[in-house]
Amino acid sequence: MALSLTRAAPALTLLALLGPVAAGLAGTLAPAFGLMPALGGSEISLAPFRDLLDWPGLPRAVTLSLFTGLAATFLSLALTLLICAGWQGTRAFAALERVLSPLLSVPHAAAAFGLAFLIAPSGWIARLIALPLDWERPPDLLIVQDPWGLSLIAGLVVKEMPFLLLMSLAALPALRPAQSLATAQALGYGRVTAWAKVILPRLYPQIRLPVYAVLAFSISVVDVAMILGPGTPPPLAVQVLKWMNDPDLAMRFRAAAGALLLLALTVTALLLWRAGEGLSARLASRWLVAGGRGRADRALRRTGLGLGALSAALVLLGLAGLAVWSLAGLWRFPDLMPQGWTMRSWMRHGTELLALFGRTLLIAATASGLAMMLTTACLEAEQRYGLRPGTRALWLLYLPLLVPQIAFLPGLQVAALLTGIDGTFGAVIAVHVVFVLPYAFLSLSDPYRALDPRYAIVAQALGKGQSATFWRIRLPMLLRPWLTAAAVSAAVSVGQYLPTLLIGGGRVPTLTTEALALASGGDRRVIGVTALAQTAAAFLPFALALLIPALAWRNRRGMRHG
């Protein structure tokens, strides 16, 4: 890595992204205040906000978004920590780790469809009961789309828990948890208590950004909320999308105002969370040193494992349900299995999707490669030159995560059109980088900063230059979190729908644009085919991220976690 380039990396990254982010933000801000010349909005006004406030569903939609977002994040985090605390380093943990990549690869919408088919009153679980009880009709129960968003929360937790677990797994080895745990347990602390007292305070700061990302995502999520969430009214993000897609183009002003409100909600939730962090730290400070060895250890361990297994089972069973649907002929309630089987759904759609595999993965590899290079260069600049302030300004990178995509994109699209790059392969990759980079950054930055600086100091004392220190010490030691960040980035790229469609102008179809269009017909058979195809595409990078370190460190015990 050239010295000057590394030094310039934070500035370069900012510059590269400032344009798109500013354009996206302008595309949200301007119409929210009545400005959109193409629709005749030429004067600044607060009418869009007044209009938004007049919408009768607003209080409930806002409450719902906050509640489901905070609850899903809290439960995902609690479950992740409980599993790590109780089982890290055991065989059960290794088993959970093995199903992690499939869990992560299932697209959110597919997982939600699968879950809905499991838990609906006419779903697979109900059919198990219906057969012996001879139910002819499913009970008229409000399970999916319940007004409190409980099934929505469940749908988010089963997908976000694996993400946080992956982030924890990437961060843990550098903390050398085995030694600390052994010491604490030798002093008589229970396993979970020991973990909570000696590992958690050091781990949490490292997974803080991913937790924030989960929170922001859960509040602004649209696809999962449309499938599992309530509709009368829906969470704010879904409603913003509906306004944005309303045939009445004047609704776009209200949609932009709604998007800004959603941004404010996300920031509020993050501040609340931050306050919660401070409060927990204060409450825990006495407990940490009070010497309590922990009592309910066994129950906690069992709860953690049970809920973790349940959560994994829900996703995998849901996926199995979709796989069966993709091969199903007629399949009605209360049959447990289809009346007939057919390959027709695969023949019709499988070949179309297969043709797009190569391009989808190429875009993902390039976008995540670029994002990882920029991220690594920025973090390396921070290590070498202490360019912390430059890096701190990089919080701007997170804006694409915080502003709902649907409102962010029109501005981005106009910018792409103005520069003339729109509709090209390169433009699609560039817009993917905008949405992928935040994930690359938040996945890698904490483990990068947490690496013990003494390794580098020793290397330099032994006469190695900056470059050699990076290539021979830092990068190899960070191989696992680096690959994890790359895999997360690639999977995020694979999943991009609206950016690909709108910036690509329909000229650059990918697996996801095709899959979502096909699945909009709502037939579970088609959804089954597209879900499995998308899962396969996202599976590859995750599998590699777990496989490569295992191979590279097969005879390096110190590099394994646990």
Next chain:
Amino acid sequence: MIRRPMRNWLPLGLAAALSVTTPTLAFAEADPADWDAVTAEARGQIVYWNAWGGAENVNAFIGWIGDLAQDEYGVTLEHVKLSDTAEAVSRVLAEKSAGKDAGGAIDLIWINGENFAAMKRQGLLFGPWSEDLPNWRLTDPEANAALTADFTVPTEGLESPWGMAQLVFYFDTARLPEPPRSMAALAGWAAANPGRFTYPQPPDFLGSTFLKQALIELTPDPEVLSAPVDEADYAAATAPLWDWLDALTPNLWRQGRAYPQNAQRMIQLVADNEIDIGFEFNPNAASNAIANFQLPDSVRSFVLEGGSLGNASFVAIPYNANAKAAAMVIANLLLSPEAQARMASPDELGFGTVLAMDRLSDDQVRIFDEIPVGIATLTPEELGPTLPEPHPSWMERLEEDWTARYGAAR
């Protein structure tokens, strides 16, 4: 609701007049009156047709049209599959915002109703062109008013029709012997069978259509619906609808605390035996679902007494489209008897044809006579009269009120 400033409404007539008086400007590139020039220009062009991609039979039909266009006119058709037509509208809007007034990414959009009204209002459409297409002569706009009035909004040559659709209900004869055949009977039936009926949540297109169908049956004077809502006594016209819905809602699926998102979800609910009656804005929907293994072959269709809502599907060309000539060639192909007969076949789409049989040659009529009847598709006689759509402003108002009453407070 944002009230659009009046100055946006005024120039409409002016713009129409301008486009007539300055045809050289508007048609510098493609004038459908000179059809030979259009086909010559179209050769070698690529048409990006943005159309909903959620139905296999529609995708296959568009693919077939593409092959035909390649063989006969050397036009390449690319189907850009969308999950929502709004994505195409967004795209054109962004292009206009960026000042990209030529060479746009979209050449043809499958469109109708509110989307058309909005794009027309904002000047996002190219034209007039559709009434100069050679095959337009095969239609009879006098007899079929839906071809020139899309949800009562005059098409003014800005979009070309390609298929007729009508609101049709379906049910499983193995589970329900006799369905209710009017809105009043439906409420009574739901009271006797609570939890077995629902409709997609407005403003979903089909859910709003259901509200309009009910309104037409229940309102004291249906005549007022064809004029903008501001010109009528809205409260008096809709009071019977709200009374009826207040009585119906507690007997709906999930007691009206949740609604299916769209038409496709409703098919699934019938298959899962969660509800007994479904409906679609396509007379062939039940036959299609049977062919796709979604519903059993004991499902049949019916329409309400007194007729049901119907309208046409159109294609429109954005004002800045790149391949306008080739797009017109595709629109004209869609109006050809060969394509219309294929579209009307229940094995393909099962949409009604937009052509007038008395404008066709005997040979052409024969193609239509040979179309088989779908297992759960009604004959044109059984389909009965088509009710005209109310003015789009009614739909907007109904959707808002519905949301306030049933969609937000629960």
